[in-house]
């Protein structure tokens with residue numbers, strides 16, 4: 001048992017495939033507070049190679065970072081452990097199909113982390129992300145706010161990109177959210193979608209809004225059909241969440257957060273800072289949106305009950 005230790009700005013990535021390595025590469029390329037990246041994977045030889053490859057980019061990186069392949073002992077003083085390990089969606093598989101495979105993988109990983117005394121934030125990317133985040137919360141017995149899933153942060157980024165592209169506006173000026181399951185029942189909160197201070201509904205017809213919603217929902221399938229997996233954007237999403245934590249930003253992100261009401265994790269606008277998710281933003285749903293959220297929550301609940 002490794003007792004409490006001083007927190008660092010160390011990030012441990014468990015599962016260094018496409019997603020884990022895209023996250024590491026994005027961390028290396030952006031100026032963040034992260035000063036150490038430790039890679040853990042079943043394939044030790046490959047991550048030794050990954051660490052060498054990343055280190056060779058250090059002369060061009062915006063800040064100094066120690067990067068190496070490590071072991072579970074490295075978790076004890078990590079600020080963030082990001083879990084990207086697990087089976088990936090095959091063509092035609094939904095995210096929910098992955099559950100039984102990833103459940104067992106997560107159990108073995110968390111069982112190795114807890115005895116180290118890790119006291120930072122769990123950040124989960126593995127799909128089905130809402131359920132894997134709930135599993136991490138239950139199995140680790142961590143406070144709910146210190147376990148975060150990437151949730152619909154990626155879907156929200158896809159939405160902002162599509163709206164920005166359609167209206168020729170910087171996606172950073174689009175304030176719109178995808179909520180619910182990171183999966184087929186997710187939905188866009190159109191009643192609260194703005195470009196600058198103007199409602200997106202003022203700019204676009206209903207059919208255009210529906211088309212954007214569909215593109216967001218099907219983005220992963222479309223990418224998987226073309227290149228087998230999605231990873232660059234999620235890597236950048238994970239950096240965004242990492243910065244919100246390490247810079248204690250209190251930024252609103254649609255991460256997967258704990259809903260006490262439903263006893264599930266689900267994508268909701270959440271305030272993210274150094275202690276993880278500290279509060280949720282109350283959303284003014286229309287009746288239709290309320291129904292969509294409740295449908296999405298029920299779908300997650302059904303899967304969570306199988307755990």
Ligand code: NAD
Pocket residue numbers: 014015016017018019020040041042043084085086087088089098105108109124125126127128129150151154182229230231234
């Ligand atoms: P991948 O197959 O490329 O990588 C998975 C890695 O996990 C492999 O390197 C494998 O060796 C490792 N692994 C498996 N079991 C392990 C264990 N017990 N301990 C340590 N490492 C282990 O897959 P990927 O493309 O990187 O996708 C990873 C996960 O991320 C998938 O579940 C995928 O669906 C999910 N994903 C999530 C989002 C999101 O928005 N949250 C987006 C894209 C992908």
